[in-house]
Amino acid sequence: MVDSSFKDNDHSTKELFLSGAIWNDLDSNGDTPGCLAWKLGERGRGIYELCVNAGVRAEMLLGLMGGYEELGSEGDEEDEEIPDADASAEVGEDGEMNGTNGTNGTHEHELAVGPAEQTEIQKEKKDVNSEDYLKSELKFEDDKLLDEDDNGVMMKWETDIMRKSVDLLIPDLKPGDRVLNIGFGMGIIDRMFRDTKPKSHYIIEAHPAVLAKLAEPESAFGKNWEENAPEGGKYKIHAGKWQDVCPKLLEGGEVFDAIYFDTFGEDYSQLKLFFTEYVSGLLDGEGRFGFFNGLGADRRVCYDVYTKVAELDLCDAGMDVEWTDVEVPIEGMEQAGEGEWTGVRRRYWTLDKYRLPICTFLG
Numbered sequence: 001m002v003d004s005s006f007k008d009n010d011h012s013t014k015e016l017f018l019s020g021a022i023w024n025d026l027d028s029n030g031d032t033p034g035c036l037a038w039k040l041g042e043r044g045r046g047i048y049e050l051c052v053n054a055g056v057r058a059e060m061l062l063g064l065m066g067g068y069e070e071l072g073s074e075g076d077e078e079d080e081e082i083p084d085a086d087a088s089a090e091v092g093e094d095g096e097m098n099g100t101n102g103t104n105g106t107h108e109h110e111l112a113v114g115p116a117e118q119t120e121i122q123k124e125k126k127d128v129n130s131e132d133y134l135k136s137e138l139k140f141e142d143d144k145l146l147d148e149d150d151n152g153v154m155m156k157w158e159t160d161i162m163r164k165s166v167d168l169l170i171p172d173l174k175p176g177d178r179v180l181n182i183g184f185g186m187g188i189i190d191r192m193f194r195d196t197k198p199k200s201h202y203i204i205e206a207h208p209a210v211l212a213k214l215a216e217p218e219s220a221f222g223k224n225w226e227e228n229a230p231e232g233g234k235y236k237i238h239a240g241k242w243q244d245v246c247p248k249l250l251e252g253g254e255v256f257d258a259i260y261f262d263t264f265g266e267d268y269s270q271l272k273l274f275f276t277e278y279v280s281g282l283l284d285g286e287g288r289f290g291f292f293n294g295l296g297a298d299r300r301v302c303y304d305v306y307t308k309v310a311e312l313d314l315c316d317a318g319m320d321v322e323w324t325d326v327e328v329p330i331e332g333m334e335q336a337g338e339g340e341w342t343g344v345r346r347r348y349w350t351l352d353k354y355r356l357p358i359c360t361f362l363g
């Protein structure tokens with residue numbers, strides 16, 4: 001009896017989404033339909049999956065529309081017709097991507113939320129965007145790096161994720177690899193890469209304050225480091241945005257065995273641009289590519305939507321992705337504003353599992 005009524009619900013939910021229901025609209029408690037379905041436990045899994053699929057459809061469509069919008073003039077968006085009702089919730093400024101190291105409220109192809117959360121966000125935080133971030137003062141603390149609005153750029157609790165990423169990107173931790181890391185942050189992953197004694201190790205970093213920190217002798221990534229590359233290899237800090245540095249690396253015919261991408265203040269469209277435009281040229285045929293997968297990480301349904309969207313886009317770019325779950329000890333974590341989150345504007349991570357992507361070329 002219960003089962004069949006839930007099957008009916010699945011069917012009705014599907015109908016609703018196909019008729020234009022908004023997958024990420026919020027109720028007065030700030031829950032999306034997907035959040036409510038998840039709270040039902042096993043009984044709600046069917047509906048939850050339908051919500052995720054509706055989100056994926058809408059985000060993929062928005063991605064296409066985003067590409068199209070770039071050709072038009074600014075300000076056209078308001079008059080634009082929405083070709084699919086599923087996508088209607090996404091259109092609008094001030095959407096939230098909810099991801100660490102990638103929060104953004106202004107760019108195309110963000111994981112948008114409904115009106116209730118927008119109001120909350122406006123109260124809670126200013127938009128994070130690359131241009132402002134790269135001009136902002138930074139606060140370097142022992143366990144975190146914050147921008148001038150106290151957004152978490154990088155936090156020490158992410159160390160286990162960085163450790164596992166290095167272990168899977170360079171499986172045997174063998175010397176001789178050529179490594180490219182984009183985004184130095186607290187230098188956590190770069191210290192791990194350095195410890196594998198790669199033949200070449202390039203770091204691209206755009207923020208002047210991070211670059212200044214890097215140049216300090218105690219950072220261990222200064223001139224001495226650059227001069228101590230093994231024979232035939234190269235250790236190098238490339239100062240600047242990856243968008244400017246990568247074309248030069250491509251021109252120079254540089255190739256890497258492991259590439260990691262973890263920036264801040266950029267939205268998913270930039271990550272997608274990176275793997276569609278640059279990874280095929282910069283990664284060795286047998287190489288591995290990884291990125292910080294923090295998109296939507298303060299809301300399970302958004303995280304699940306972005307995981308699928310990224311997987312589909314990676315496939316489009318000729319890459320296969322293998323996901324590894326990494327436990328995040330959120331039980332031991334404090335609530336927003338407390339413990340490790342003290343002084344951080346927004347708790348950007350609430351999930352108990354990080355889904356770690358390792359990408360290789362298809363076939």
Ligand SMILES: C[S@@+](CC[C@H](N)C(=O)[O-])C[C@H]1O[C@@H](n2cnc3c(N)ncnc32)[C@H](O)[C@@H]1O
Pocket residue numbers: 101130153154162182183184185186187188189190204205206207210240241242243262263264265266
């Ligand atoms: C989340 S942190 C990286 C953390 C790093 N994975 C670690 O283990 O400490 C992001 C870094 O990317 C840098 N960044 C942001 N946008 C960038 C861009 N367009 N090009 C290069 N670096 C960028 C930021 O200044 C910041 O240092």
